[in-house]
Amino acid sequence: MSSSFRLGSDGVYRCDALQAFVWQKHGFGTRKGNPEARVTVQQIHSARVCNAAGVRHAGVQADALVTDRIRESIGVRTADCVPILLLDVKTRAVGAIHAGWRGTAAEISANALRKMAEDFDSEAGNIYAVLGPCIRVCCYEVDAEVAMQLARFGAADAESARGKQKVDLAAANRFQLQAAGVSPERIFDCELCTRCLSEQFYSYRRQPRDPGRMISSIARLG
Numbered sequence: 315m316s317s318s319f320r321l322g323s324d325g326v327y328r329c330d331a332l333q334a335f336v337w338q339k340h341g342f343g344t345r346k347g348n349p350e351a352r353v354t355v356q357q358i359h360s361a362r363v364c365n366a367a368g369v370r371h372a373g374v375q376a377d378a379l380v381t382d383r384i385r386e387s388i389g390v391r392t393a394d395c396v397p398i399l400l401l402d403v404k405t406r407a408v409g410a411i412h413a414g415w416r417g418t419a420a421e422i423s424a425n426a427l428r429k430m431a432e433d434f435d436s437e438a439g440n441i442y443a444v445l446g447p448c449i450r451v452c453c454y455e456v457d458a459e460v461a462m463q464l465a466r467f468g469a470a471d472a473e474s475a476r477g478k479q480k481v482d483l484a485a486a487n488r489f490q491l492q493a494a495g496v497s498p499e500r501i502f503d504c505e506l507c508t509r510c511l512s513e514q515f516y517s518y519r520r521q522p523r524d525p526g527r528m529i530s531s532i533a534r535l536g
């Protein structure tokens with residue numbers, strides 16, 4: 315579902331649908347600014363999800379964080395991969411996911427929901443999910459073997475098994491979230507492409523040698 319996303323004077327995008335909840339703060343960074351993230355991890359393109367309570371240094375390896383602690387902002391860094399923020403309106407637990415193709419193929423979005431269910435009794439029906447700026451199907455061409463791993467999430471054409479093809483990482487993650495029970499009305503996607511909008515965003519595909527990173531983060535305030 316599309317909702318309005320606004321770019322603040324601090325250079326951070328925010329989703330109106332989440333701004334309706336005054337007890338949270340969140341944001342998706344740009345070249346001009348990033349939201350605060352007190353807890354981050356060393357991202358390794360895995361499907362591993364950590365509870366922020368167990369993260370005592372930034373060297374912990376994972377690709378998604380969850381927490382229900384107040385004022386514990388959790389964040390991920392991306393430059394083309396999909397940043398996804400989760401919010402449970404009932405338990406007020408939150409999550410932040412870094413989903414590249416490997417993490418997506420290994421179902422990191424589904425894993426993050428499962429971890430929130432285990433640690434905070436979150437139910438998928440109470441979850442809001444917001445997808446930030448990432449490389450989109452217009453710009454993301456991959457080899458057939460990668461495309462095949464994403465085809466089961468509706469992100470690629472399983473029939474064209476040869477050569478390169480365009481895949482839609484954001485769609486694959488929306489698929490996983492919905493398959494796990496998140497309502498499509500509660501999934502919001504900014505639909506912005508990091509590679510197309512190079513003045514606003516860092517893009518690994520555009521600058522493979524020296525991409526900066528944007529931070530996407532979320533915190534519960536009360």
Ligand SMILES: [Zn+2]
Binds near residue numbers: 451453510
């Ligand atoms: Zn593009």
